[in-house]
Amino acid sequence: MAGDRYLGSILLHETTLTHAQLEEALVHQREDGGRIGEILGKMRAITEGELLHALAVQLDLPIAESLKPEDVDIELCKKVPINFAKQHQLLPLRLEPEKRQVVVAIADPLQVSAIDDLRTLLGFETSPLLCAPQPLLDLTNQVYSKLTTDSDLEKKEGGDEEGESEEWVDLIDATDEAPIIRWINALLFNAVRERASDIHIEPGEKDVLVRYRIDGVLYEQRRANRNYMAPIIARVKVMAGLNIAEKRLPQDGRIRRKIAGKDIDMRVATAPTTNGERVTIRLLDRSSVLLGLADIGFGEKHLVLMEDIIHRPHGILLVTGPTGSGKTTTLYAALARINSPELNILTIEDPVEYQLEGISQVQVNPKIDLTFANGLRSFLRHDPDVIMVGEIRDRETAEIAIHASLTGHLVFSTIHTNDAAGGITRLVEMEIEPFLVASSVIGLLAQRLVRRVCTECREVVRPTDEMLVSLGIEPVAFLRGDFRGAATEFKGKHVPPPPGMVYRARERGCRACNSTGYSGRTGIYELLMIDDEVRAATLKNTDANTLKRAAMQTQGMRTLRQDGAMKVMAGMTSCEEVMSVTQEDVE
Secondary structure: OHHHOOHHHHHHHHOOOOHHHHHHHHHHHHHHOOOHHHHHHHOOOOOHHHHHHHHHHHHOOOEOOOOOHHHOOHHHHOOOOHHHHHHOOEEEEEEEOOOOEEEEEEOOOOOHHHHHHHHHHHOOEEEEEEOOHHHHHHHHHHHHHHHOOHHHOOOOOOOOOOOOOOOOOOOOOOOOOOHHHHHHHHHHHHHHHOOEEEEEEEEOOOEEEEEEEEOOEEEEEEEEEHHHHHHHHHHHHHHHOOOOOOOOOOEEEEEEEEEOOEEEEEEEEEEEEOOEEEEEEEEEEHHHHHOOOOOOOOOHHHHHHHHHHHOOOOEEEEEEOOOOOOHHHHHHHHHHHHOOOOOOEEEEEOOOOOOOOOOEEEEOEHHHOEOHHHHHHHHOOOOOOEEEEOOOOOHHHHHHHHHHHHOOOEEEEEEOOOOHHHHHHHHHHOOOOHHHHHHHEEEEEEEEEEEEEOOOOOEEEOOOHHHHHHOOOOHHHHHHOOOOOHHHHOOOOOOOOOOOOEEEOOOOOOHHHOOOOEEEEEEEEEEEEOOHHHHHHHHOOOOHHHHHHHHHHHHOOOOHHHHHHHHHHOOOOOHHHHHHHOOOOOO
């Protein structure tokens, strides 16, 4: 029978797992204990989906394909404490009266005692349904958010703010009766649930307006009576460790909390306005820093070039783009890719957004003259292999970065320009000699963020010839199907639209995308490598457009709009999104 088979043999038969990998995992199991499936997952020898499928074969259990909050019987969940559900990774879904049993989504069906306890809580036999841990946790949080009142959303006070001496309590699990505390924590919880990147608390003449920025767009969330403005601002300041008595000067602080199972860092900034203090809270999900280069939108061609750049022994990689275009996320993904015990990696940032294991990170502090330039100068005395500078803002920082690259260090940094070629001319404008730029910079990456069309409600349309031409696509070539390989460029993770068609966002969206038509964002990129032709043009102090044309002709560089067009063809975004964040390419 299927249940008698060993999990290892099933994985060998059903996946690409090799005998050598299985033997290595068995050695780990004998030495340290643990389950073979979990060990193989940590080794990245198998995926979570492959493990789930193998467990289903071994135990002869069905798999939950996709579960939504509306599929869950709320009355059943009321009988099960959220702590129990999250600790044992299970959730009752529905009662089947004819069988007198409850269907239960569960990540680990071998928890016999937990299943027995659940049977006692519900008063019925249980029928397990296998579900991956993360989707199950997300579903649990969504379901119990309907059950909990705002008073269930507060972290216990009095613990260590950084969570080092006392274990964090998830906001959704804790209780507090103060109305302002409940209101603020409901605000934070809903922001995380709706994937907001920022919360804006803005005082008006008659009320306090709260807006969320979701996928780069601001949406009004709620309003509060003007009388509550002072305690709302004071509560946020207390959480961020700010001076609640200082209302005339801007202040900056941080909050760290566990919200809905995720470790969230929050950067808090206050500023005095004519109507009172306003607060902006930037939400930083620490789990998102684990994203790889392929996960943030790099195609196969760009991945190959980026791998070449980040594994070089010295040189400068510059990432360009406006504020909020994902530059820091890209640099973090690059650092995570090369991070190893053999490398000494130092970063100086403003501010340090995510803490990376094994990397020494420094935050600039102008009050004590700890600037990018001074921090970078100090780094050179710490025997670094790789240095990341948050931003090159002035000539002094640029000169030290170039000096570091020329003395055998790999330097990552950002610079504010519209395209990749503009980074070269920007350095020259800082009075850096062109020959120094040409000899130190190895690549420039321009990027933008575009919203992904919601896969639940996207619509298929035939693009007009004008739209195709604007994207740099020949209508005849498009109808001929020359771009059908676009999905392959992005590892085939996306379902391309039918031939001759593209996706567009549904006007009023659906429940899955909060009625916006878009869900999540991805990057579009323009990667300019410094080859002989571009180097020669740089030495002649050539303008950015000429440099760009040279790169397109000699190395086949894909511009921002062309990369966006590829993602439209792959079914990732819409024509409107790409055209809204890019400009027409030079001829």
